[in-house]
Amino acid sequence: MSAPQIPNLKTFRGPHGSRMQRRGLPVATEEEKTSKDKIIQATDQDASVSRLSAVEVGYLHDHFAKAFVVSESDRWTRRLPIINRGTYVRTTAIDELVHRFLSAEPIVKKQIISLGAGSDTRFFRLRGSGSDFSDSIIYHELDFAANTSTKISTLVQTESISQCVPGPLEISSDGSKLHSPMYHIHPVDLRSPFPTEDPMNPYAKPVPLDHVDVTLPTLLISECCLVYLEAAVAEAVLDYFASLFPSGTSLGLVLYEPINPFDSFGKMMVSNLAARGIVLQTLQAYHSLEVQKNRLRKHGFIGAAAEDVDFLWENWISAKEKERVATLEMVDEVEEWKLLAQHYCIAWGWRGKEDAVWKFWQGINDRKNPALLDQPVHERVP
Amino acid sequence: MSDLDKWIAALRACRTIPEASVRELCYKARELLIEEGNVVQVDAPVTICGDIHGQFHDLMELFRVGGDVPDTNYLFMGDFVDRGFYSLESFLLLLCLKVRYPDRITLIRGNHESRQITTVYGFYDECLRKYGSANVWRYCCDVFDYLALGALVLGTSSTLEPSPLEPGSQSNMPPIDDSIEIEIMNSRNEITARFPRSRRRLYDHELTSSSPPNSPSQTQRTSTPSRTPGGGPPGTSATTSAPASPSGGAVLCVHGGLSPLIDSVDKIRLLDRKQEVPHEGAMCDLLWSDPDDIDGWGLSPRGAGFLFGADIVKRFNHMNDLSLIARAHQLVMEGFKEMFDSSIVTVWSAPNYCYRCGNVAAILELGEDLTGGGVVGRSNGDLGRARGKEEVVLREGEVRSGPGRRYRVFEAAPQDSRGMPAKKPVADYFL
Numbered sequence: 001m002s003a004p005q006i007p008n009l010k011t012f013r014g015p016h017g018s019r020m021q022r023r024g025l026p027v028a029t030e031e032e033k034t035s036k037d038k039i040i041q042a043t044d045q046d047a048s049v050s051r052l053s054a055v056e057v058g059y060l061h062d063h064f065a066k067a068f069v070v071s072e073s074d075r076w077t078r079r080l081p082i083i084n085r086g087t088y089v090r091t092t093a094i095d096e097l098v099h100r101f102l103s104a105e106p107i108v109k110k111q112i113i114s115l116g117a118g119s120d121t122r123f124f125r126l127r128g129s130g131s132d133f134s135d136s137i138i139y140h141e142l143d144f145a146a147n148t149s150t151k152i153s154t155l156v157q158t159e160s161i162s163q164c165v166p167g168p169l170e171i172s173s174d175g176s177k178l179h180s181p182m183y184h185i186h187p188v189d190l191r192s193p194f195p196t197e198d199p200m201n202p203y204a205k206p207v208p209l210d211h212v213d214v215t216l217p218t219l220l221i222s223e224c225c226l227v228y229l230e231a232a233v234a235e236a237v238l239d240y241f242a243s244l245f246p247s248g249t250s251l252g253l254v255l256y257e258p259i260n261p262f263d264s265f266g267k268m269m270v271s272n273l274a275a276r277g278i279v280l281q282t283l284q285a286y287h288s289l290e291v292q293k294n295r296l297r298k299h300g301f302i303g304a305a306a307e308d309v310d311f312l313w314e315n316w317i318s319a320k321e322k323e324r325v326a327t328l329e330m331v332d333e334v335e336e337w338k339l340l341a342q343h344y345c346i347a348w349g350w351r352g353k354e355d356a357v358w359k360f361w362q363g364i365n366d367r368k369n370p371a372l373l374d375q376p377v378h379e380r381v382p
Numbered sequence: 383m384s385d386l387d388k389w390i391a392a393l394r395a396c397r398t399i400p401e402a403s404v405r406e407l408c409y410k411a412r413e414l415l416i417e418e419g420n421v422v423q424v425d426a427p428v429t430i431c432g433d434i435h436g437q438f439h440d441l442m443e444l445f446r447v448g449g450d451v452p453d454t455n456y457l458f459m460g461d462f463v464d465r466g467f468y469s470l471e472s473f474l475l476l477l478c479l480k481v482r483y484p485d486r487i488t489l490i491r492g493n494h495e496s497r498q499i500t501t502v503y504g505f506y507d508e509c510l511r512k513y514g515s516a517n518v519w520r521y522c523c524d525v526f527d528y529l530a531l532g533a534l535v536l537g538t539s540s541t542l543e544p545s546p547l548e549p550g551s552q553s554n555m556p557p558i559d560d561s562i563e564i565e566i567m568n569s570r571n572e573i574t575a576r577f578p579r580s581r582r583r584l585y586d587h588e589l590t591s592s593s594p595p596n597s598p599s600q601t602q603r604t605s606t607p608s609r610t611p612g613g614g615p616p617g618t619s620a621t622t623s624a625p626a627s628p629s630g631g632a633v634l635c636v637h638g639g640l641s642p643l644i645d646s647v648d649k650i651r652l653l654d655r656k657q658e659v660p661h662e663g664a665m666c667d668l669l670w671s672d673p674d675d676i677d678g679w680g681l682s683p684r685g686a687g688f689l690f691g692a693d694i695v696k697r698f699n700h701m702n703d704l705s706l707i708a709r710a711h712q713l714v715m716e717g718f719k720e721m722f723d724s725s726i727v728t729v730w731s732a733p734n735y736c737y738r739c740g741n742v743a744a745i746l747e748l749g750e751d752l753t754g755g756g757v758v759g760r761s762n763g764d765l766g767r768a769r770g771k772e773e774v775v776l777r778e779g780e781v782r783s784g785p786g787r788r789y790r791v792f793e794a795a796p797q798d799s800r801g802m803p804a805k806k807p808v809a810d811y812f813l
Contacts, residue, residue, distance in 0.1 A: 043813035050812070081502065083810045090812060224813055258812075264715065264740030269811060272738060278813070326685055329502060332493065334672075334683050335713035339739060344812055 039277040040228050041144050044118030045070060047224070050087045051121075053079035058328045059088035067158045068119035068151070081331040082340055086309060088325065090256055093312045093346050094223065097254050098122065099131075100360035101219050106133040110357065111216040115190065115237070116225025117141035119151055123183055127164040138182055140212060145176040145187035152178050152185060184211050190225075191233050194240040206244045217250040217357045227257045228278075231285040242299045250352040252361070253301060259308065259345045261287055266343055292347040301349025303358065307365070310341035315365065386482050393475040396438055396468060398512055404474065408521040411477050414484055415528035420655050421634075421647055422530045424488050426538040426785075428455045430635060430746040432710030432729035433492065434476075436466025436504070439795040440733050440743065441475070447569045447792045448745050451479045452486040457533055459710040459729070460492020460637035460669070463522075464503035465736050470512055473522060491529035492637040492710065493669040493686070496659040527656050531636065531668050534647065538630035538705075538785035539751040545571060545788065563784065566591050569792035579783075589724065590716035591744065591791045629751050630785025631705025638711045639726075640690050640698055641667030642679050647702050661686060672712055673726050692722035699725050705784045708746060717744030717791045724784055734794040738810075747788040 048068045055065045056076050069076065079087070102110060110133070114120060123139040141148070152175055155161050162169075170179040176187035186209050198204035208214055220241055226234040238253070245251045260266045261283045273280060286292050289306040296304035307315075317325075331337060350358045383391075389399045389407060399407075429448050434441050448454055462476055463469035479487050493499060500506045500519070509519035541560045545567065558565070564577040577589070634647060643664040644650055653665050660666045670687025673695060674680060680689035695707060707726040714730045721727070733743035 046813045050810075080810060083812070086812055265738070266740075268734060268738055268740035273811060330499065330685055332499065332503070332684055333713075336736065336739060339713075 036277060037144065038146075041146050043224070043228070043278065044116075044143075044147055048119050049077050050079050050083055051091070052076050054084045054087040054091070057084050059084050059325055060091055062121055062125060064121040064124045064158075064161055064164075067154055067161060068121065070150075080333075081329050082333050082337045084329070085313070085325070085331060085337065086341060086344065089309050089313045089317065089341070090223075090344070090346070093309075093316055094221065094254060094256060095122070095125075096316060096364075097346075097348055097361065098126070098219065098221075100364065101217075101252060101357060102126070102131070102133040102137065104357045104359050106131070107136055108357070109136045109138060109216055111138045111140070111213060111218040113140045113142070113212065113218060113220050113241070115142050115220065115222045116228075117143055117185075117221075117223075118147050119154070120223065122221075124161055124164040127182075138184075138211075138213065138216065140184045140186060140209070142186045142188040142190065142209075144189060145174075148178075148185045148187045149174070149176045152176065179211055186210070190229060190237050194237075194244075206240050208244055212244075214245050215249060217355070218245060219252045219254065221254045223254075223256045224258075226255065227280050227282050229281055231282045234282050238299045248352075250350070250355040250357045251301075252350040252358065253296065253299075253348065255292065255296075255345075255347040257286065257292070257345060257347070258283055258343055259286070259288055259292070260343050265339045269343060289345055289347070292345060293349075296347060296349030299349070301351050303351070303361065304347070304349040305365070306345050306347035308342050309344045309346070310338055312346060313341060386478060390475065390478045390482060393471055393478060394442075396471050398470060399474065401513055401515075401518055404518050405521050407474065407477060407481065408525050410481050411525050412528050414481060415525065415530070416656075418528075418530050420531045420651050420653055422488050422490070422533040424455075424457055424533050424535045424635075425750070426535055426630075426748045427750040428457050428488075428535055428748055430535075430633075430708050430729055430748065431456060431458045432731040432744075433461035433713075433735075434458065434466075434472055435461055435494070435732045435735065436463055436469030436472050436508070437732050437735075437794075438466065438468030438472045438475075440731075441472050443569070443733070443792055443795040444731055444743070444745060447790050448747070452483040455486050457488040457535070457635055458490070459635055459708070460490050460529070461494045461710060462489070462492070463505040464494040464500055466504075466732070467508070469505045469508050470518070470522075477525065488533050489529055490533055490635065490637060491526060491531055491655075491659075491669060493659060495526035495529060497523050497526075498658070523658075527658065531653065531655050531665060532647075532650055533635040535633040535635060535708075535748060537751050538633060539749040539753075540630040540783055540786055541749070542786035542788055543749050563786060564589070565786075565788045567788060567790050569790070574791070589720040590714065590718065591742070591789065592716050630748065631783065632703060633706045633708055633748060633785060634702070634704050635708045636668050637709060638667070638669045638687055639671035639673055639707070639709050640688075640694060641671060642688060642690075643667065645698065645701065647704075670711075673709075673721055673728075692725070695722050695725045713739060713741060714744075715739070715741040717742045718746065718789050727787075733792060737794075742791050742793050744789045744791045747790065748785050749788075 048065070051060070051062065052065045052069045053076060054060045055062045057078065066076075098112070112123075114122070120141070123137070123141070126137060126139075127134055143151075152171060155165065155178075156171075165180055165183045167180060171177065178185040188209070193199075195207045195209070196204040197207055226237060229237065242251070258269065258280055261270050261280070270280065270283065286295055289308065292306040293304040348361070350361060352358070385403065385406075389403055392399050431444065431448075445451070448456070458476060462473040466472070476487070476489060480489055494503060494505070500523070505522075506516065506519050509522070510516060512518075542558050542562050542565055544558050561578045562576050563579040565573055566575040568574050574591070641664045644667070649664070650668065655665060659669055667687045670682065670684060672682060672684075672687065672689055674689035674691065676689055676691040677693055678691055679694065680691075682689050699705065699707065706724070708729055709726065710729055710731070712728050712730070713735055714728050717730055719728045727746065729744055729746050730741070731743045731745055733741060735741055
C-alpha cells in the first residue's frame, strides 16, 4: 500500500537540518551528496515495485519484472488501483511509441538509448516479443554505477533474462558495465561531462559512448530521469545527444515526467516528495504540456507532442483494453485518478520529420487512423 | 468512568482499545443500529459531514471547527474507513459516540463500509497490522451491514441564524438577515462569503467555496438556463420561488446518490439492507452513484452505480417533497459543490485527501426552523411523503426553496497536532 520500506529518516533531513549548514559551512558534504544520490537511485526500486504490482494484478504482462524487485519476503507489495493504472498507462503508452518506431522499416537496424534506465525490462520484453524487429535493435542503457551493477548481476543470475541477450557478453571487472552485440549497459552519472574530442575545450565536438552508432535511427528515452537533474544539467544532456547525432540521422525523444506543480495537488506532490528527499528539479522549468513541447523544439525536434496520462488513458487505451483492466480491480477513486493522471505527461519529439522511421508516429492521436492503436501492444505480439 | 467513556477517552487520543472492547462496542452498536430504519429521520439543527477515510487528525479538526459531540448534532454520510492511516480509531470513535449519544450522531453507510472494498483500500490491512488478526475487521464489517442507507433531515430553517459558535471576528460582515441563503465560513469562524437567495437566479449551475459572491460579470456569463418565466429581473429576488414559509424543506442524505430503481424515499425504506453491499441493484446505487452533467442516467466510470443528471434530481426532489439532496462520495477540491440549481450538494470532509490531493474540506450546517410553522402538520418523514404523480409537472427552472446553509471550510490538521514524531505519511507517486 505504501512504500515497500520505510526510508532512513536521517535522509529526510535536507541541507537545512544538517549540522554543517548551521555552522555556516558551504552546501552539501560528500556524504550528503551520496545520500541524496542514493535516494534518487532508490526511485528505481520504487518504480520496480509499482511495475511488479501492476504485473501481478494483471495490468501488464512482464515476466521479467519479478527478478528486479529486491524483497525480503516472497510477497509482492500491492499498490493502490490508481497507481497500478498509472503504471499501466505509462508503460503501455511508451511501448506504443517504441513499437511504432521499431515497426517502421522493421529490418533496418535501430538504436534505443534509455537514460536512467535502472531495472527497466523493455529490452528483454522487445527481444522476447518475437516481432520482426526483434533482431534489429541495438539497445543502450545509462544509469548510476550502483544501479547498473545490480542490474548486471541480476541479469547474469537469472536465466530467463540472460537468454534474451545474445552473447558474447563482455562485463567489466567491477561488474558495472556490459557490452554485447545488441545490448549495452553504461555506468554513467549524467551530471558528469560527456566525452568530447578535447576535454579542455568546452566547444569541442562530442564523441559517442562506447558502441553507440551515430548513423543509426535512434530513439532516446527518459522515463522519469532528467527531472531529477538540475535544469541546466538536464539541458546539457539533451544538447549532447542532439549534437552528437549528425543532422542526417533520424533522432527521436520520449520523455515521461510530472507536470503542473503550481496547483494545489501539484504543490502537495512537490512537498510530499521533498519530505522523502526527492526533488523534481526541472519540474518548475517544464511545468506544462506546452512548455514541454517548446523544450523539444528548442533541441531541434521538428515534430513535438505532449499529452498527459489522463488523456493517454482516455484516448490511447482501447475500449476493449479498458474493459479488460476494469475487471482486474475496482477503481473507486475516479476524481483522484484524474488529478494524479493530469500531473504526469509523455512528451515525444522527432527530427528528420519526413523520415520513414517516424511514419507511425504521425497522426498517433488521430483516432481515425487505424494503425496500431486498436490492439494493445502486448496482445499484438505473441 | 464507564467503559464507554474510557474507550472514548482512549480513542480521542488516537489510541486503539483492546480487542474484547471492540467486540463489546460493536455488539452494542449493532443492537442500536438494528432498530433504525433504512432512512433515519433526523431533526435540524444538524451538521452534515462527508467522507472521513481514516484521517483521524482531520476528524479532530472537524470537531474543533464544527463543535464537539454532544454539543453539535452530527450526520456522517459514510466512508469512515480506508485510505487514511487511522481508519480504526476514526470509525471506532464515531461508533462510541453513536452508542454514547445515539440521538446526537447519525452514521449512514458509504461504499467503503464493505468487506470487499476494505480489503483493497487499506482498512483490512490496518486491522491486521494493529491487532495481529482479522477479528476486529470482522466485528466492524458486521456493524457496517447494519448502518442505515440514508437520512432525512426535517425541520430545517430557510434562514440562517448567526453562527452559534463564539463570534470570532464576524464584524467584517453586516449582521445576517433573512435574505441570506448560504454563508461560507473558514476554520477560524470568519465569514468568507454570503449568498442571498436571489443568487440562484443569477448564476445557478454550480457553487463552491471558490465561487465569488454574485457580481455583474457572473450574471452575464451564466444566467441563461433557468430563468423562470415570470421571474423577476436578474439581480432582484422577485422570483417565483421566493420562500413562502420559513421552512427550508426536507433534505435527503445519502452517500452516493440516486438509483434508477428508486423513485421515492419510501422505496429505500423497503430494501433489505442488512447485508454486504451488493455489486448492483438499488442498495449498491445509493452508495455508488454520482451526479453528472448529463440527461437522465449514464454508466458510471467506477464500475458500480450510475451517473444521473439534473432532470433526475429535480424530478426526484419534486416527487418526494425534498428541497435538497446532500451526498458525499466524490472528492471536491473546494470541500463542497452545489449542482443543478442547488438541488444537490456534494460535501467532502477529508482535507488533503490521502495526504496527497491538496484539497480543503467542508461540513454543512442546517439550522432549525424555530417558528414551528413550516414543518408541523406535514408528514413526519415516514411513509407517504411523496407527492402524487399527477403533480409532477416541472416548470423549467422551478426549484423548491432550500434550507439556509452554512458551510464551514477547513484545511488539514497542522502537522504538530498529529503528535507523531517524524511520522510523515508516504503518499504514492510515479517515480
